[in-house]
Amino acid sequence: MGGIFAYILHKGGVVDDTATELIAAAKAFDNAASPTAVAVGTGAGLDAVCTALCSSYAEVWKIANDALAYPNAELIRKALLEVLPQDAILLLPHEHFGVDLAPGLSIKMNSPYVSDATGIEGVAGTTLRATRQEFGGQVSAHVQCDISNGAVISVRAGAFKSVEGLAANGTIVDKSSAVGALSAGRRYLETIAAETGDVDITKQSVLVSVGRGIQGADNVDIAQELADALGGAVSCSRPVVDAKWLDKSRQVGTSGQTVKPKVYIACGISGSFQHMAGIKGNPFIVAINKNPKAPIFQLADVGIVDDVLEFLPALIQKVRES
Amino acid sequence: MEILVCVRRVPDTGENEILLNSTGNDIERDDLVYSINEWDNYAVEEALQIVAKAGGSVTVATVGREDDEEVLRREMAMGANQGVLLTDPAFEGSDGRGLAAILAAFVKKGKYDLVLTGVQAEEGGAQVGGMLAAMLGYPFASLVNSIEVNGNKLKISREIEGGNKEMSEIDLPCVLSIQTGINEPRYVGMRGIRQVASIPIPMLGASDLGVNGGEVGVGAAKVKRTDYFVPTAGKGAEMLQGSRDENITKVIDLLKAKGGMK
Numbered sequence: 001m002g003g004i005f006a007y008i009l010h011k012g013g014v015v016d017d018t019a020t021e022l023i024a025a026a027k028a029f030d031n032a033a034s035p036t037a038v039a040v041g042t043g044a045g046l047d048a049v050c051t052a053l054c055s056s057y058a059e060v061w062k063i064a065n066d067a068l069a070y071p072n073a074e075l076i077r078k079a080l081l082e083v084l085p086q087d088a089i090l091l092l093p094h095e096h097f098g099v100d101l102a103p104g105l106s107i108k109m110n111s112p113y114v115s116d117a118t119g120i121e122g123v124a125g126t127t128l129r130a131t132r133q134e135f136g137g138q139v140s141a142h143v144q145c146d147i148s149n150g151a152v153i154s155v156r157a158g159a160f161k162s163v164e165g166l167a168a169n170g171t172i173v174d175k176s177s178a179v180g181a182l183s184a185g186r187r188y189l190e191t192i193a194a195e196t197g198d199v200d201i202t203k204q205s206v207l208v209s210v211g212r213g214i215q216g217a218d219n220v221d222i223a224q225e226l227a228d229a230l231g232g233a234v235s236c237s238r239p240v241v242d243a244k245w246l247d248k249s250r251q252v253g254t255s256g257q258t259v260k261p262k263v264y265i266a267c268g269i270s271g272s273f274q275h276m277a278g279i280k281g282n283p284f285i286v287a288i289n290k291n292p293k294a295p296i297f298q299l300a301d302v303g304i305v306d307d308v309l310e311f312l313p314a315l316i317q318k319v320r321e322s
Numbered sequence: 323m324e325i326l327v328c329v330r331r332v333p334d335t336g337e338n339e340i341l342l343n344s345t346g347n348d349i350e351r352d353d354l355v356y357s358i359n360e361w362d363n364y365a366v367e368e369a370l371q372i373v374a375k376a377g378g379s380v381t382v383a384t385v386g387r388e389d390d391e392e393v394l395r396r397e398m399a400m401g402a403n404q405g406v407l408l409t410d411p412a413f414e415g416s417d418g419r420g421l422a423a424i425l426a427a428f429v430k431k432g433k434y435d436l437v438l439t440g441v442q443a444e445e446g447g448a449q450v451g452g453m454l455a456a457m458l459g460y461p462f463a464s465l466v467n468s469i470e471v472n473g474n475k476l477k478i479s480r481e482i483e484g485g486n487k488e489m490s491e492i493d494l495p496c497v498l499s500i501q502t503g504i505n506e507p508r509y510v511g512m513r514g515i516r517q518v519a520s521i522p523i524p525m526l527g528a529s530d531l532g533v534n535g536g537e538v539g540v541g542a543a544k545v546k547r548t549d550y551f552v553p554t555a556g557k558g559a560e561m562l563q564g565s566r567d568e569n570i571t572k573v574i575d576l577l578k579a580k581g582g583m584k
Contacts, residue, residue: 074461094448096482099441099464099499103418103452112544113418115447133553134445135333138340139349140553145545185461185493189477194485206582212336230577231584242503248485255481263582270335284580286573287559293339295553302576303559304569311566318570319583 002087002150004035005061007080007101008053009071009093013045015052018093018155020162023056025091025155027163028120029128034058035091037170038083040076042069054170056163061175067182073100074184081108083175087150094154095254106152112145114153123147136272137295156273197249199233205262206232209252210240211275213268213289213308217245222312223267229319235259237275253278268308271296288312323378323471325369326434327402328425328454329362330384331393332444346549358393361440365500367507368469369438370401376471379403381432385413385424391523398521399514400507410527415540418445422453423538427531429458436476437497441465448499455497463490466498 004026009016019037026035037057039049042064053060063079084090086109092098094116106113118140119131126148133140145151201207208227210220223234234250241251252259253275260281267288269275276299279285287300290307297303304311333340337355342348369380382397383406384390394405408424416424429437439451441464448464455462463478467487470477474494479487481501492498528535536542562569577583 096465096480096488099448100452100462100480103449104456104462106449107419107422107453107456113449113453114545115418115449129548132446134550135340135349136335136446137553138335139342139550141550142548143545144548185496186463186490187492189489189491191482192479192487192489194487230582232582238502244506251485254483256485258484263577263580265582284576284582285559286576291339293341297559297561298553300559302573303561304573305561306566306569311570314566315570315573318574319577322574322583 002085002089004029004033004089004091005038005084006035006057007090007092008037008039008049009095009097010039010041010045010049013048015049016093017162018157019053020056020164020166021157021160022091022093022155023163023166024160025117025120025153028160029089029123036061038063038080040065040068040071040079042066050172054168054172056166056168056170058168058170060170060172062172063179064174064176065179065182070188071097072184072186072188073097073104074186075182077101077105077108078182078184079179080105082178082180084109087148089147089151089153091153091155094156098154102152102154109150109152111150111152112147114143114145114151116156117153118156118159133273136270138293158277195249197247199250201233201235201250201252202257202259204233204235204259206230206265207235207252207259207261207263208232208265208267209235209237209269210246210267210308211237211269212239214240214245215268215309217243219309220245222309222316226265226312226316226319229316232261232263237269237272266296266300267312269296270294271299323372323376323435324433325373325378325380325436325438326429326432327362327366327369327380327382327397328384328437328439328450329366329382329393329397330359330440330443331356331386331390332359335444342550342552346551349550358396359440359443361442361500361502363397363507364502364504365438365440366397366400366402367505368500369436371505372436372469372471378435381406381434383408383425383428385409385416385421394523395515395518396510398518399510405523407523407525408531409525410535412528412533412535412539415543416538417543417545418447418449419453419544420538420542422450422457424531424533425450425454426457427533428526429454431531435494437495439497439499441499441501451497451499458497461492461496462498463492463496464499465501467501467504469498469504
């Protein structure tokens, strides 16, 4: 089993919160593990990131290259293949960059790839045992793989509790010279910011949020009636935007908005990880879903198994009467 | 533009309660409603829209069994020009890498400018497209939510955090994994499916593709699932078990207490 490396996300010279979660993931392999941080980028921003990482990682590998000013997974894959040992165990966050990098990297390293791990149960001999979710989070699975020749493991954000209070006093090792000129078949152009909508769901204290269970654009009006009666606004989960029943600006989740209401009423929302990751501030969550196995019932405060199209009109009437 | 779309038939998580079987080594598969993987359906629609503008044809392929032919026919009813079933006992139990290896062998037998997959399927791995691209030596982009053809290049956007779009240009041939919401997939009725019911669907096995059976299938899987279990994330909601009226009364009391009523 090779050394454990943690791929560090950063932006504008600031280290992402997942950096310390990856230390917790490494310690789930082996409590004595001291993972090596790998920070890729360029310029003063990268230097600031490496310096900051020294407080939590004993060793920080810096890969500076002018071609890496923007994180392009194809270029970074080439750089990592030059720098990482063949039997490296690489941990990285499972988000939009991770899903771009990890699968192809695992092929080029000829390593097993465990995608979107929600837990690491430990290593017996050279066999890693991990947990992940399938079927939209309705069931979980144990998976195992032989890590004696390395592994690539993407880790769900928030699944591992950050290791706090570290004083690693780490050292920076500059690996930049191992990487030559880089080019790729995909070239970054620009980032286009999300459009803002008519209602700012991030500022609401009450959200009536609708999912696939609302079944049609016309039925969104029912949720709007409840929101009006409660003094809140209507938000939604991803399938509602995909179906064009509501505007993208109403979407809660990792690819939408992060909201922090006092009360969140989830109507016909299954409760995928990506959706729930957009709800912060520990609101009181009421979930109504006709599927008793919906993951939302694991995460809500109060749950009702019912058809939202029948439950909501009855609720609206009672709210108006009270 | 010759486009291959890799698709998969999956249990529909919107229509099914996913339960474990009695031994926990699989989900209970009796009486499941299967359908086209949602992401793949968007990928096929996108391929059809590209071909409508740029010319060419759309092939849909799946690794599976004879039962999986129904999703190929469904996508052919949408407008895909042909379907191919990649099937062999040696393919059974392949992990993501095994599926990618089978698909890579198929891609090499044809001449495709563009290969599309869905971002992910029922296992949520989001891995086959990226692995396939690496095996083929093609550029790759995941989470693609728009495509514009520009000669021998594409201008694409990827869905990144907060609904922002990361714009890139990518050389052909390439592999893209398609995100839901990129388009509005056209409706397929029973009539459309009947119209393609008699079109032959070629079946290709390991020897047809030049795939070494020892490098795919359950035996070659680097990542093996040992069992399923029911997650216990969070403390679990207090489930209201009363009549609808009783539940509503309780919800209103709670909303008043938690600041959810004006």
